[in-house]
Amino acid sequence: MTQRQQIVITRAGGPDVLKIKEDRLAAPEANEVQVTVAAAGINFADILARQGLYQDAPPLPCTVGYEVAGTVTQLGAAVPGEWLGRRVFGLTRFGGYASHVNVPLAQIFEMPESMDFQQAAAIPVNYLTAWQLLCVMGNLKASETLLIQNAGGGVGLALIDIGKQLGARLLGTASAGKHAFLHERGLDQAIDYTRGDWLAEVMHLTDGRGVELVTDPLGGDSWRKSLRALRHTGRLGMFGVSEASANGVAGKLKLLKTALKMPFIHPVSLMNENRGTFGVNMGHLWHEVDKIREWMDALLAGWQDGWVRPHVDRAFSFSEAGEAHAWIEARRNIGKVLLVP
Ligand SMILES: NC(=O)c1ccc[n+]([C@@H]2O[C@H](COP(=O)([O-])OP(=O)(O)OC[C@H]3O[C@@H](n4cnc5c(N)ncnc54)[C@H](OP(=O)(O)O)[C@@H]3O)[C@@H](O)[C@H]2O)c1
Known part of the structure; x- marks a missing residue:
């Protein structure tokens, strides 16, 4: 003991x-x-x-x-x-x-x-989640544009490292005080989601076409809007509900509101619009440790090469x-x- x-x-x-x-x-x-x-x-x-x-x-x-x-x-x-x-x-x-x-x-x-x-x-959590989002399920390519929602958080910075290594163009939302640091880390364009309409800015930055991949841990209404930010052939990776965060009764109400605002995704619309959606939850992969070990091997190689930071x-x-x-x-x-x- x-x-x-x-x-x-x-x-x-x-x-x-x-x-x-x-x-x-x-x-x-x-x-x-x-x-x-x-x-x-x-x-x-x-x-x-x-x-x-x-x-x-x-x-x-x-x-x-x-x-x-x-x-x-x-x-x-x-x-x-x-x-x-x-x-x-x-x-x-x-x-x-x-x-x-x-x-x-x-x-x-x-x-x-x-x-x-x-x-x-x-x-572990930040980089494995980011790896699963970009390399396993999101299949991000060098020719593509990624929109990272909540780019300044732990997962956000890991997404920047991996996205940059893949050679993609990186857009990200974060509060304004974080933008200078995010640019230093390799984000191409930072968007202040607290002012104005981030979706309009994404569309402006992509000549009206949208992006090939969005990673979104905010949930609810944000997932709805992120879907609209997708270019045809685009994918949305959903992996959190930060929008629900609050203490006491406010938290319960925000969780309910977040759930009610989630998008209804119709398979036929996905087919006709050439779009895809997927979810990631590292906390539900304990039975797939072999996969996780393979992802970590790649990340440790990235550490040795200097791009996992x-x-x-x-x-x-x-x-x-x-x-x-x-x-x-x-x-x-x-x-x-x-x-x-
Ligand atoms: N599914 C999975 O396997 C998995 C794994 C890891 C993380 N996640 C999810 O990914 C998200 C990020 O996780 P993290 O651990 O890296 O945390 P984090 O991003 O470091 O969390 C803090 C940041 O979140 C942003 N934020 C957005 N909405 C917020 C709110 N309502 N209250 C407080 N902060 C808010 C803030 O950045 P701004 O200043 O830019 O607003 C804040 O600095 C979370 O939703 C988390 O649950 C999911």
Whole structure:
């Protein structure tokens, strides 16, 4: 048994419901390793879980967290001895907001020597999601234009890295204060979605034709509009409902509004308009770890080549977990926000 600290969502509510609790972690199961966590990633789904709006979250009270980086300090009986002491990162099916966590070896990756723990913790969810959106399902080509909704977030920056590597033209929406940084990272045109009509601007920038691929994590009305931004042969990848985010009753109402505003997509219209739609949910791929490992191999090659560039916006201590959530909810982050035990 290992004494550990965890950040617990004690009940649905604002950032103040996050509390540090001490407990004892059992030894890892046969095919698991125990990781002493150096950095844990925060994802937007964790915010929705805390707000009581994330259907996949464990029942409350619970500890969320989909990814960690750290050192292997205990091995399950079936794990080869050479794993002990390795610097690793990987996907946790919740429980990542902790000083120690047991993780199936299949979800663990060895860190390259040149990578630090914070960079490693910023990779799994953001880059695997972006890879699935662009390379697996979106099939983005160098001759095509991609519109990245929410380009300044963790997934947004990963989409820029991969989209740029593929050679596509990159448009992205983000609040205006993030534009200069996004241009530096390789976004060709940044659009301030808070002013004016972003769809009109996309049409203007593409001579009225629209784009070949939109990645949209906002949900509801945004998905409707993103569909209209597609050029013929275009695809829309839907992968989140950030629009629903709010605390208390407002959150429940926004979730309902987001659901009601989702587009009805008719197969015959898709056929006649030569358009496609698809969904991505990394949290529903635990039975397809082989695919995920293949995608991570490609991303680690991208790290070695220098085009996978995880950007850590801020790292907060465990006692500042509430501030970390509030930082993201106030839209102040550019890229990844981490927790450090
Ligand atoms: N399906 C999957 O497998 C999967 C995996 C990872 C992430 N996601 C989804 O992708 C989205 C981005 O995730 P992330 O972890 O990278 O987070 P993130 O983008 O870093 O989230 C924060 C940013 O979202 C934007 N935002 C848009 N609507 C918002 C709202 N109502 N409240 C607060 N911020 C809002 C803000 O940027 P601006 O300043 O530009 O407004 C903010 O800075 C989320 O919807 C998440 O659930 C899905």
